[in-house]
Amino acid sequence: xxxxxxxxxxxxxxxxxxxxxxEEAEVVAxxxxxxxxxxxxxxxxxxxxLGLPVVEALQxxxxxxxxxxxxxxxxxxxxxxxxxxxxxxxxxxxEAAQAPVRLARELRRIGARAGLAxxxxxxxxxxxxxxxxxxxxxxxxxxxxxxxxxxxxxxxPKIRRARQLIxxxxxxxxxxxxxxxxxxxxARCAEAGADVFVAGSAVYGAEDPAAACRALRATxxxxxxxx
Numbered sequence: 001x002x003x004x005x006x007x008x009x010x011x012x013x014x015x016x017x018x019x020x021x022x023e024e025a026e027v028v029a030x031x032x033x034x035x036x037x038x039x040x041x042x043x044x045x046x047x048x049x050l051g052l053p054v055v056e057a058l059q060x061x062x063x064x065x066x067x068x069x070x071x072x073x074x075x076x077x078x079x080x081x082x083x084x085x086x087x088x089x090x091x092x093x094x095e096a097a098q099a100p101v102r103l104a105r106e107l108r109r110i111g112a113r114a115g116l117a118x119x120x121x122x123x124x125x126x127x128x129x130x131x132x133x134x135x136x137x138x139x140x141x142x143x144x145x146x147x148x149x150x151x152x153x154x155x156x157p158k159i160r161r162a163r164q165l166i167x168x169x170x171x172x173x174x175x176x177x178x179x180x181x182x183x184x185x186x187a188r189c190a191e192a193g194a195d196v197f198v199a200g201s202a203v204y205g206a207e208d209p210a211a212a213c214r215a216l217r218a219t220x221x222x223x224x225x226x227x
Contacts, residue, residue, distance in 0.1 A: 007190070007220045008174070009213050010034035010067045012200030013058075014049060021054070025062040028203065031213040034067035034089070036178070036198045039082070041072040044096050045144050052081055059086040069117065069178065069198075071144045072096065076103050083112035091115030091138050091176075094127060104133040115176070119144060120155050124162045131169040136196065137162055141189070142179030151180025156192050163193025183219050190223035 009032045016024035025035055037055055042048035059066055065088035070079055075092035076099055082090045083106075090112045097103055104114035115136035118124060120143060131137070139159055142149035159177065166173045176196035177189050186197055199216055206212035 006195065007217050007224070008033040008196040009203075009217050010036040010176070010196060010198045011203040011209065011213060012036040012038060012178070012198050013204075014038040015200030015204040017204075021058060022061040024204065024209075025058060025064065027209045028213055029063045031210045031217075032064060032203075034196075035062055035064045036067045036069060036200075037087070039068060039070050039072055040144075044073045044093065045071045052078075052085060055082055055087060056085045065089070067091075067198075069115075069138065071117075074098075079103055080106050080110060083107050083110040087112055089113040089115055089136065091117050091136060093117045093119070093144075095119060095122060100127075100130060101133050104130070108135070117144075117178075120152050120158075124158055124165065128165045128169070131166065131173055132171060134173055136174040136176055137166065138176040138178055139194075140179050141177050141181070141185075144179075149180055151182070151185040153188075156188060159189060159192035159194055166193075181216070183215055186216055186220050187223040190220040191226070 011028045011032050040047045040049040067089045068082045068087040069091045075097050079090050079092050090107050107114040113135035116134050117138040119140050141152050141155045174196045175194050177194045178198035181197050181199040182202040203209045203212045
């Protein structure tokens, strides 16, 4: 089934104005479903971005729930702190986690949705047995680390395979994509089976970020209707 949870839009704050994060968060309130927060440590990926203090501050200021994506080393140690700070969803990378099942269970115990992220070249099939432990699977459609990259079409077959695995599993695991999502690419991703879309430049690079969110949602839903 495509789009089983309905289209969800998660604007990435990586493309927002860092000097006005609270205001940027509210620009998409009411039209987006989440605020996507990219946490990078300068080690797992070369970039260095927001960390726990900023997430704690945004949690108090933003009306949308926080969708935290950890692109960091040692998420087993650091990820629970983001759930404790109030993030509604915390996603860690399989390439960095030492004990992914234990970590996912800990995130859920604290009260957050547990997400597992895969880089473009990481196959999804070896992790099918982890699906019962997860609330979301995130497939990167660019190499993690920097915003504004071009969408990698080579990930589309993996999105389709991931959707098949999720449907076979039978649980309500959301399938999120992150990287190069725009009005030109979101339909292909929706048709492949994604239902949660992270968009940075396409939202915060637009003259009207709220209108951009509406347009992305409409394009994805139109793709679902064609299935």
